[in-house]
Amino acid sequence: MSGTALDGAVAVVHVIRGEADDGPHLTHGRGSFTAPALDLDRLVWPRSEPGPAFHVPVAEIVELLVETGEALRADRDGLLAEALDRMAPVSRLPAEILERAYAALWRSFRRPSLYAQIDHELGGADVLDGWREVRLPEGRVAATRAFPPRLVHIIAGNAPGVAAMSVVRGALTKGVNLLKLPSNDLFTATAILRTMAAVAPGHPVVRSFSAVYWRGGDESVESVLFRPQFFDKLVAWGGEGTIRGALRYVGPGFELVSFDPKTSISLIGREAFASAEALARAADAGAADAAFFNQQACVASRFQFVEGSPEEADRYAALLCERLGVAREFSSAGGPRVPAELREEIDVLRSMEPDYRVWGGYDGTGLVIRSSEPVDFHPDGKIVNVVPVGALSEAVAHAGVATQTVGVFPDSRKTELRDALACAGVQRVVSLGGAGGMPPGLSHDGFYPLQRLMRWVNDE
Structure with a gap:
């Protein structure tokens, strides 16, 4: 499925565990687009086994992200061009801004930016790759680890960079990630994930991502997925309605990480x-x-x-x-x-x-x-x-x-x-004049995202 039109509607691509979904389509948005029917069982990773990338070294993940950035920059397979063609007619942003935003997506995947996040937000890669020894009062010694999380991302569609940021952060955590595509950007996240899959087919990080659409607030989907037996945290971007809707599902074992409306x-x-x-x-x-x-x-x-x-x-x-x-x-x-x-x-x-x-x-x-x-x-x-x-x-x-x-x-x-x-x-x-673009490795909305996304576990 490459996004062809069906009966005048644009076909949206879903990515399931790193692969494009070729299942039968349903109509959404008053007939304006179609998307594959959801199989909810395929959108969760069982807790009985580690996620695909849980044990992949950070250095290897960084290399994959850097290569993905270069592939996005070249867009040899035309995946970004295809996404841009479908975004331009429906976006609130003029085509010229979208073109420049897409041309800049690769910047989120540069090596210095990736390590700035790891070093400044987590204090280094050692706590991702293993256990960091810490000295406690009275001579006690313990160990702590930033353990890979299981994340659902409700991403915003006001700027394409949000999708890139979400993919980068999700990959650096080594966790499993389900991205909900926003109705105002149904194409960017899957274009990035399909580019990553073309760079390294079947790589554990690639298999750690799914990106699908459902109507926000659809209880038949969210009441099933938003549970602690499947995911640790709900990472929500958006307006007040989105955040209040997400709060309905928060409870013991299922935490909200909110990028509030600002x-x-x-x-x-x-x-x-x-x-x-x-x-x-x-x-x-x-x-x-x-x-x-x-x-x-x-x-x-x-x-x-x-x-x-x-x-x-x-x-x-x-x-x-x-x-x-x-x-x-x-x-x-x-x-x-x-x-x-x-x-x-x-x-x-x-x-x-x-x-x-x-x-x-x-x-x-x-x-x-x-x-x-x-x-x-x-x-x-x-x-x-x-x-x-x-x-x-x-x-x-x-x-x-x-x-x-x-x-x-x-x-x-x-x-x-x-x-x-x-x-x-x-x-x-x-x-003044420097509001646009947040330097990687600094806080975002008052907290360090990577630090907040991780599951912190102690060995005492």
Whole structure:
């Protein structure tokens, strides 16, 4: 099955234990696509025996991932091209962003990135390959091991990199992995897994992965699979509905690892107004953060707090709007048109000058609203709300546990703000313009993913 159309519907490929599923298809999505019927017994690995990769050395897994990355980069079998062809007509992202995102997938498989995760999150490969001796108080000696887990991944489809990240993390754990394909990206994960299978057919890591689609919340599937006799942890990405649905199944022996829904903001210090050049740099960096994946990613800035007067904030907002329409690696010059209901609300704000000012139109190239307080709707599709503040410390009150990334300009102001932001619940403070792309080996959403995914076992 290579994704051919059946009666006008796109055929989605399933991967079962490293092999493409050629079983009979069922129709999904009001007839828009078909996918193989699920055999739930084939989607679990019995606990009576170790997973295929439980005893594979980390060095061998890294080599396989590096080779997979090179194969993705070359795409000799056309699997990524095939996935891209099927994604482009249905994705919220423009084809040009998808093309560049697919072209960058191989970067997640680079050797330095893989070892950065192993070294920084787990303290080295020894605890994956065997037992690490630890010294305890009173001269006692024990051993600990990061034991391979059994994982179900509910992955998000807002950016193709989530699938690559999930495959890499799943492989490095040595565990068994069932990936649920999201309805807004039915193709990326299986293209990556099929590429890995072409690199090393039948390899234990390859046989440790399955990727299939079912409708989210389908109790006939989830009530069977989401059980501790089959899996240790549910790794869930997504909105509030996805996370609350996952919580229904959490209990003793079955843990939730949640990448919660997040939003991100920016803090622009008064230093931006020291010169025209400084203001241009700040606006360009603020636009880069706001437009990342056309604001479809959690790291994309939606609210930007400017230390200065309303007039200074207006100067910044005008430049920001211009730069939102600049194409970058992971943003396009244009985007989706602003929905009618949101246009009506913004039109009301336009009529309320000077309390509000609005720059830009509704064509998706970018729109900026300046207001004295954050607007009460969710800016989306390259819409940014600029809010003037007397001091950046005042903006900390607008951060919370749902705030993932905060970009700060200039860099020198991060030190004075980061503790207060962390106290408010923020998970990530970056230089303005650096929100996109998380360096491997650092925490993600407030925890170290590899460390959290493992099953930690002691020998005392």
